[in-house]
Amino acid sequence: MATSQWWQKAVIYQIYPKSFNDSNGDGIGDLPGITAKLDYLKELGIDAIWISPIYTSPQVDSGYDISDYRVIDPRFGTNADLYHLIDEAHARGIKVIMDLVANHTSDQHVWFQQSRQSRDNYFSDFYIWRDPQPDGSAPSNWGSYFGGSAWEYEPLRQQYYLHYFAKEQPDLNWENPLVRTAVYDLMRFWKAHGVDGWRMDVISGISKFTDFPDYPTPNGEQFVVGDLHANGPRLHEFLQEMNREVLAPFDMMSVGEAPGSTARNARQFVDQTRQELNMVFTFDHMDIDADPMAPFPQKFHSLAFDLVKLKQSLSEWQNSLFNHGWNTLYFENHDQPRVISRWGNDGQYRYQSATAFATVLHGLQGTPYVFEGEEIGMTNAHNFTLADYNDIEVTNTAKMLGTTVMGLTATELLAAAQQISRDNARTPMQWDNSANAGFTTGQPWLKINSNFPTINVATDRQQTQSVFNYYQQLIALRHDAEWLTAGEYQLLLSNDPQLFAYTRTYAGQVWLIVANLSPEIVATTALQAVLGEQKITQLLLQNYPERQRLDAPLQPYEALIAKLG
Incomplete structure (x- = not known):
């Protein structure tokens, strides 16, 4: 890309x-x-x-x-x-x-204060409301990330509302186009005041599986947090709409917090051809x-x-x-x-x-x-x-x-x-x-x-x-080295329990990043065997002084970045 x-x-x-x-x-x-x-x-x-x-x-x-x-x-x-x-x-x-934070608001937000009043006002469907079960219990056994049920009863409406987090954090109903319009408007408001981009809190949760089926409870759990809490059926439709309405027109950077995402399905969020987000937090x-x-x-x-x-x-x-x-x-x-x-x-x-x-x-x-x-x-x-x-x-x-x-x-x-x-x-x-x-x-x-x-x-x-x-040097290297941005990644010694070693390859040149992530001295014999004839030709950064070769053991938590040749 x-x-x-x-x-x-x-x-x-x-x-x-x-x-x-x-x-x-x-x-x-x-x-x-x-x-x-x-x-x-x-x-x-x-x-x-x-x-x-x-x-x-x-x-x-x-x-x-x-x-x-x-x-x-x-x-x-x-x-x-x-x-x-x-x-x-x-x-x-x-x-x-x-x-x-567009998955939920505070229960003190005016939207919720109005929504809880009745089932037929402008804000009634800004949140996710469901009737009690015949015995008066919650609509399903969905749990909150903070413990207990994800459903809270509201006497004024005689209904339960959904909250993935604290009961004071009711989830917004993204199925309602008025909610989406309100969110995009507040994003435009901050762009007008100079904001350059967004980190999006639990964005993978904004689309719900609206039938809220009970989770299985093989161990007798009362409330369950499971896979259906994220990546609902309209998620990518909503993100593409957000991109069209706000992100692309105003050139705003976007990074989404995406619980429940894998390396494979993350492509749906960040592949540039899909026009959704720039990045997600795994x-x-x-x-x-x-x-x-x-x-x-x-x-x-x-x-x-x-x-x-x-x-x-x-x-x-x-x-x-x-x-x-x-x-x-x-x-x-x-x-x-x-x-x-x-x-x-x-x-x-x-x-x-x-x-x-x-x-x-x-x-x-x-x-x-x-x-x-x-x-x-x-x-x-x-x-x-x-x-x-x-x-x-x-x-x-x-x-x-x-x-x-x-x-x-x-x-x-x-x-x-x-x-x-x-x-x-x-x-x-x-x-x-x-x-x-x-x-x-x-x-x-x-x-x-x-x-x-x-x-x-x-x-x-x-x-x-x-x-x-040290961070200053790392950051400067990030700015200057095109291989850090575009180079291909290859993991070395995948099963080594102490060494994290990999190469980055770009324009026919190879760089080595290696760290001993243990409090012990670790031999580099296996690493040298993998690298073969390649040797350090330039040390770009190291957290221990006086290393010029790879044939000496790595000290506790020793790390370096080097060009190979």
Whole structure:
């Protein structure tokens, strides 16, 4: 496929605004705080920022429950603050990507407040309503991603409404053309104010299997989340309409969060001939440590890191989308814990681990996404108690558990949360070693990671081994090297449990990306055997000094990018 779009050579930086930088001392990050750090982001070298939801919201699900799409939540500032941020970002050559949450709204949105009143007003069919079963129970056994039923009874209408997430997040009815028109109008509104593109929250869920058949329950489950929650029958029709109405006419970048998608069916989203989305976020590689046989809540029953599975997943997406679409590249975001704590080593080899995982990711074909703090090697918050968590997945599970339910004790839930909870990524950005990590002069909305005195932007940038500096080099390479954009991918040593090695080939030349993703010293004998007569002719990047050849063992979490000849 053509590789001439700006986002194909770009690196995009995700900002979780509550936790990025607080300018007014109220303990919550805000838009002026982001504007104040644009020079920092420019120096890092990123091309665009993706800002998680900043619209008016009751914050039941951290802003993903929107009550007014066109008004900035006062917690974050004003519309004028956002317009100023966009102008300042553009002045620095940085594009601005906003979050589009179009699968659901807040139950406080005026659309829902009207819809719940009756079955015959303008907004009645903006949401998905169904009658109770004869015994008064929910229309089906569909479950919510946050636990419990996906159906909530509304006495005013004497009907149930559907909510894939919290009961305060009713799902929109995309079968209603008025809903689609309203969504496209709000997208045009933000384009008129300078927004360059969209990250689309759970976009694969907007089309429903409207008969909502019961899922089978072989283990006696009361509520089930299954395959029918995503990729409904009209999904691609809706996305093609969105492309015609908004994305193509206004040249807006699009990346969709697509749970339930595979490397094969992702082509339906991103093949340029279909005119839908530019990219989708895959979950395949982020689920390699999920235990499919675990009891609910499965998320808190993690398996050990399996590098072979990670290589299989990432390679499948690389190979499937090559010349058929474009990949997103990420290990961290607002919904994922810190990768070096989850799969790497956030202690003795924190620098090496952070840069090794970055190397294997940024060497792939696709657009890399860097989550705030990833560029300095921030870690999970090992100092949290259950009472410290704000993440609704943890708090809801804690309420259901009491002390022991569903195979977890409170102690086990805490250990699991410290490993996998979304709050591990949402702890405030660690700017320096002053009070509250330089994030705020007030009381932070979420507890600060206790390691901020040693892990922070100011300290990292003074180190000989600087994660920030390494990311700068990776990003610069992404901008300059056409082989990173267009080169063919080939996995090496697919079954090696410690080495992630692959080549990128372009215009008759070959580059090697290799990382030892283990805390052990690993021989390179097998790698040399695969490469044969090919030797390193140029080292482009390495996280250990003084390596010029491949015949020496790889040190713990050692990584390099080299040209072969």
